[in-house]
Amino acid sequence: MEITPRDEAAVDRIRQLSEQAGVNISGGKVRRTSSRFCLSVEHGDYNGTELFGVGTDRFIWLAYRPNGSGKVRLFSGNFPNDGVIEFALGEVPEPKSEAIANTWGRFPYGVEYVLRREGFELKEGIDGVVYGDIPGGGMSRSASLSLNLILSLLDANGIEVEDKFKIVGMAQAVENDYIGSPCGQLDQIMILFARENMGTHYDPKHRRVDYVELGAGATDFRIVVLDTGTVRPGLEKSTYKIRRAECEKLVSLLQNDGYDVSCLADIKDKEVYEKITGQFNGSHGDLCDRLKYVFGAQQRFYEMLDAWKAGEVETVGRIFREDGIGLRDDYKISGPELEAMCDIARTVPGVLGERMLGGGDKGASGALVEAGSVDKLKAAVDTGYPEKCPKYKDKYAVHVCKVVEGVRVYDNLLG
Ligand code: GLA
Numbered sequence: 001m002e003i004t005p006r007d008e009a010a011v012d013r014i015r016q017l018s019e020q021a022g023v024n025i026s027g028g029k030v031r032r033t034s035s036r037f038c039l040s041v042e043h044g045d046y047n048g049t050e051l052f053g054v055g056t057d058r059f060i061w062l063a064y065r066p067n068g069s070g071k072v073r074l075f076s077g078n079f080p081n082d083g084v085i086e087f088a089l090g091e092v093p094e095p096k097s098e099a100i101a102n103t104w105g106r107f108p109y110g111v112e113y114v115l116r117r118e119g120f121e122l123k124e125g126i127d128g129v130v131y132g133d134i135p136g137g138g139m140s141r142s143a144s145l146s147l148n149l150i151l152s153l154l155d156a157n158g159i160e161v162e163d164k165f166k167i168v169g170m171a172q173a174v175e176n177d178y179i180g181s182p183c184g185q186l187d188q189i190m191i192l193f194a195r196e197n198m199g200t201h202y203d204p205k206h207r208r209v210d211y212v213e214l215g216a217g218a219t220d221f222r223i224v225v226l227d228t229g230t231v232r233p234g235l236e237k238s239t240y241k242i243r244r245a246e247c248e249k250l251v252s253l254l255q256n257d258g259y260d261v262s263c264l265a266d267i268k269d270k271e272v273y274e275k276i277t278g279q280f281n282g283s284h285g286d287l288c289d290r291l292k293y294v295f296g297a298q299q300r301f302y303e304m305l306d307a308w309k310a311g312e313v314e315t316v317g318r319i320f321r322e323d324g325i326g327l328r329d330d331y332k333i334s335g336p337e338l339e340a341m342c343d344i345a346r347t348v349p350g351v352l353g354e355r356m357l358g359g360g361d362k363g364a365s366g367a368l369v370e371a372g373s374v375d376k377l378k379a380a381v382d383t384g385y386p387e388k389c390p391k392y393k394d395k396y397a398v399h400v401c402k403v404v405e406g407v408r409v410y411d412n413l414l415g
Contacts, residue, residue, distance in 0.1 A: 003410060007032065010061045010131055011413055013077060018063070020171065022073035027064030029155070030410040033148040035139035036190035037061070037366060037401065038357065039199065039320065040304050041297040042327060045184030046244055048263030049298050052200040052212070053186070054304060055194025056223060056401040057232040060144045064128030066156040067132055071100040072108055077131040087112070089101040089122045096180040104170055107142070110178030114170050128278075133398060137232035137363020139225060142179075143187035151407065164192055172355045181235045182244055182310040183359075189232050194406030199308055204265075215311025216377040220371040221401050226345065226381060228337035230362035239310045239333055240359045241361055243290065250287040253280065264294045265357060287303065293326040317352020322400025324355020333360035337389050341365040341396075349378045374400055 002134060003011075018025050034055035043050040067073065073087045074259035085105035093099040115122055130148075134141040151172055154161060161167055168188040175181040186189035189209070191201045199212040217300060247264050254261050254276065269271050273295050282287045300319045307315035324342060328334045334342075338356040342365050345354035350373025357366045369377055378398050386393035 001408070001410065003413065005059070007061070010059070010065065010133075011410075012133050014063045014129045015414075017075060017077045017080075017131065017383060019057055019127065021080075023073055023075045023084060023127050023129055024067075024129055025063045025065055026413055028063055028128075028414045029152075030061055030063045030150055030413050031152050032059050032061050032408045032410075033144040033151075034191055034194055034404050034406045035134040035141065035144055035367050035401075036194065036406075037139070037225070038186060038190060039275035039308075039316065040301050040323060041284060041294070042323060042355070042357070043243065043331060043333060043360075044265065045186035045204075045292065046299065047247055047294050048204055048265035049294065049300055050058065050204065051186055051189065052199055052301070052308070053190035054199055054223070054403045055191060055196075055406040056225070057404045058133050058139055058225075058399060058401065060132035060134060060141070060148050062128055062130050062148045062152055064126040064152050064156065065414075067127045069125050069127040070123060072112065072128075072153075073091070073125070074105075074128045078103055079090070079128065081293075082406075085109075089125060089309060090116060092097075095178045100179070106179050107174065108149050110135075110167070110174035111146060113178050114173045115150065115153060117173075117201060118131045118170060120154070120157070120159055122153060122157050122330060124152065126156045128152065135225065135227040135364055135399065137230070137331070138227075138358035138366070139364060140187035140191060140358070143171060143177060143183070144191055146174040147188060147192055147407070150174075168192055179234070182241055183235055191406045194404065195405050196405045201305065210307065212308055214313075215309050218313045219312030221313045221317075222369050222371055222374050223403070224367045224369050224374060225352075225357070225364050225399040225401060226341040226367060227364040227397040227399065228341055228362065228385075228389065229397070230337050232359060234361035235359050238359060238361045240361075241367070243331065243333055246287055246290050250280075250284065250291060253284065253287070264291055266299060267291065267295060268298060280385075289330040289332070293331040296326050296330075297323050313368065314352055315415055320353030320355055320368055324353070328355055337360045337362065337392060338365045339379065340385060340388040344380050345377060348373060349381045351377055
């Protein structure tokens with residue numbers, strides 16, 4: 001496999017970091033995991049909807065080699081102040097404990113914890129160096145890291161897991177059970193299954209993934225991530241947790257009332273939807289608003305999928321924008337900086353659609369943009385964003401992304 005210039009630069013950086021930290025990776029492998037961009041349904045995973053997204057070219061690289069010691073020794077170029085994270089297999093801090101709250105080491109600890117819990121006998125430790133360029137909040141940095149560490153530790157131990165959903169579940173468990181973040185499976189699925197220049201369609205009822213090619217003749221477009229420069233706290237400390245609870249509450253109210261539903265995605269029929277909102281709007285207006293977004297986004301989903309297949313990127317963009325308005329006004333999961341970016345993007349001709357991304361409150365927004373308009377969008381952000389959000393004038397960033405495969409391994413780069 002030919003190495004890309006970006007990978008080469010990352011590996012050079014990793015070599016320097018390995019010397020700096022005294023972590024020996026010579027002769028090892030490099031595993032690269034992508035970020036993801038959700039095209040629909042954002043906040044659909046824990047509500048049971050179908051999902052559609054792509055892998056994007058912001059990455060985490062992990063260079064590692066088995067060290068024959070039963071110990072894991074890892075250094076991150078992104079968190080150099082945490083030093084080398086070192087632990088013996090089988091000896092990691094308790095899940096959700098104080099000891100792990102403020103270190104990136106909670107990811108490798110959590111991976112070891114979950115793999116062991118799932119019955120994998122890890123004997124071989126690794127020495128490794130991590131480096132990544134995925135911005136926080138919206139592009140699934142944590143899922144990318146968890147997946148990378150799981151795949152690498154399994155590989156170092158000669159263990160093959162054929163069922164990719166098993167890997168997805170374990171990566172989610174690292175966050176849910178060890179770290180305490182109540183994430184769903186969108187991020188892990190969209191990264192692990194991602195293929196170059198393809199959309200990934202996930203159907204949760206049949207636990208099935210299909211790849212969807214962007215139809216021929218599509219307008220040349222770019223996926224642009226508008227990082228607001230804000231820091232999003234863990235999902236457990238944010239509106240995300242509240243929204244999840246609200247959605248579950250509505251499901252249980254409906255069940256108590258005799259509706260045959262196990263998640264909000266089960267409400268697909270317009271008549272049923274109208275009956276529910278007629279019945280509950282007075283007593284639970286907020287919950288009905290959440291349902292309004294999920295219901296609308298689900299209806300738009302199939303139109304979006306057809307548009308993608310037909311190469312009608314303009315329609316994909318319009319639906320992306322409509323979803324964003326629902327996330328802002330009905331699901332109420334956006335934030336002022338995220339919307340400041342959207343408001344700027346919406347004024348630029350050639351921007352096909354824009355909305356907040358991921359967990360919510362803070363982090364990054366995203367836009368689908370005609371290739372010829374990317375510079376105009378950048379210029380508009382450079383003028384408009386510092387004015388609207390002066391606190392973040394030195395922190396925001398614009399990332400123009402390509403659609404890439406989720407996982408790539410280089411066997412012989414570290415000579
Ligand atoms: C975060 C979570 C995902 C998903 C998205 C919203 O990224 O980790 O599971 O719920 O938010 O779509």
